[in-house]
Amino acid sequence: MGLIAIDLDGTLLNDQNEISEENIKAIQYAQEQGFEVVISTGRAYFDVRRICEKAGLSTFVIGTNGATIHSKDEKRISATTIEKNHVLSILQWLNERNYYYEVFTDKAIYTIRKERENFYNEIQKIKNADVDADTRELVEIAERQLDQFGYIFVENYHDILQQEEDFYNILVCSLDKKKLEEGCTQFKKFSALTIVSSANHNIEITSKNASKGIALERLVSLTNRSLEQTIAIGDSNNDLSMFQKAKYSVAMGNAKDEIKDACTMTTLKNDENGVAHAIYQYLDKLVIQTQCN
Numbered sequence: 542m543g544l545i546a547i548d549l550d551g552t553l554l555n556d557q558n559e560i561s562e563e564n565i566k567a568i569q570y571a572q573e574q575g576f577e578v579v580i581s582t583g584r585a586y587f588d589v590r591r592i593c594e595k596a597g598l599s600t601f602v603i604g605t606n607g608a609t610i611h612s613k614d615e616k617r618i619s620a621t622t623i624e625k626n627h628v629l630s631i632l633q634w635l636n637e638r639n640y641y642y643e644v645f646t647d648k649a650i651y652t653i654r655k656e657r658e659n660f661y662n663e664i665q666k667i668k669n670a671d672v673d674a675d676t677r678e679l680v681e682i683a684e685r686q687l688d689q690f691g692y693i694f695v696e697n698y699h700d701i702l703q704q705e706e707d708f709y710n711i712l713v714c715s716l717d718k719k720k721l722e723e724g725c726t727q728f729k730k731f732s733a734l735t736i737v738s739s740a741n742h743n744i745e746i747t748s749k750n751a752s753k754g755i756a757l758e759r760l761v762s763l764t765n766r767s768l769e770q771t772i773a774i775g776d777s778n779n780d781l782s783m784f785q786k787a788k789y790s791v792a793m794g795n796a797k798d799e800i801k802d803a804c805t806m807t808t809l810k811n812d813e814n815g816v817a818h819a820i821y822q823y824l825d826k827l828v829i830q831t832q833c834n
Contacts, residue, residue, distance in 0.1 A: 542575035543770030546603070546757050546783055547816055549582040549589065550685070550739060551776040552793050555812045558685055560596040567817035568598060571824060577764050579603055581753050583710065583739045583779055585645050586611050588690045601764075605645045606737060606747050606779055607756035608709035617647070619759060621751040622707040627733055631711055631746060632698040634727060641714045643692075646706040654694040661687065663716055683716065683742045711746040737779035745779060754782025761786075772823050774808070774816055776800060791819045 547553050547568075553560055568578050580589055581603040589602050590611075602611045610619035623631075628644070635642050636653075641660035644651040660683075667680045695701055715721045718741075725744050728736050735747045753775075761768055773780065773787035776796040784790035784803055792801040794810035801807045806822070809815035 544577040544766040546579045546581045546773045548775035548780050551811050553816050558688055561814050563814040563817045565596050567820040571820050583745055591690050603756040605710035606745055607753045608747050608751040610756050610760055621748045623748050628708045636698050643712040644701050645710040648706055649693040650691045651693050651701045679741050682740050714743045716742055739777045739779045752782040754786045757783045757786050774819055
């Protein structure tokens with residue numbers, strides 16, 4: 542049977558940061574039919590595990606934009622880190638320019654307390670202002686991001702570098718588009734890094750050897766599945782690499798047009814159980830293919 546890789550934010554999660562009952566039932570149905578289901582996200586594994594446990598789901602997890610893969614029994618089976626000298630260079634540059642950022646490891650999400658407070662205050666200021674619908678949606682997405690599990694607040698970036706942990710992903714946030722573009726331009730100069738984005742207010746930095754697509758290909762091989770029978774469902778720029786690997790790619794109805802154009806199908810929005818809709822649409826097709834082979 543095949544494999545279904547599903548993004549979390551803006552895809553499987555609704556705007557209340559929850560997995561709907563309809564989506565839970567669709568995933569369980571797919572598993573009953575013999576499909577391997579994989580959560581593929583920029584979030585840290587420990588955060589994903591908490592979300593899945595609440596929903597009663599057990600799946601493989603591609604975490605931190607492909608830097609980690611965990612099995613259903615919670616064992617880490619793959620890890621791709623950012624070299625510490627690159628982490629130092631990145632954090633120094635961000636710190637000098639007062640960016641808000643989060644550093645992901647296996648144990649925690651580290652962030653600077655002062656910059657966290659500044660970013661939160663910026664969100665609240667815009668929320669209370671008279672802004673257009675697109676800007677309001679942007680700040681609501683940014684605010685939901687701060688609801689992740691596993692934060693540890695530190696006083697400066699040296700506290701982060703002192704941790705004897707592997708660094709998987711650095712998430713950089715700004716509601717200032719020009720500032721975000723400046724950061725993107727800076728880090729694209731590093732040939733050892735991959736730069737993607739999961740929302741209009743962020744960029745995400747991993748090793749060049751880490752992406753959702755690379756991890757998906759690795760997991761398909763480990764589980765003896767086939768990319769020809771793989772479905773990838775997502776809504777953002779950081780999902781493009783797995784869309785390029787999977788035979789069937791599904792954009793959420795809430796995705797930008799450029800994401801929809803890169804996919805073989807567009808489903809309903811994340812607040813309309815779009816994942817369940819896509820699973821049921823593709824499942825019969827893949828089951829029939831398997832029976833004919």
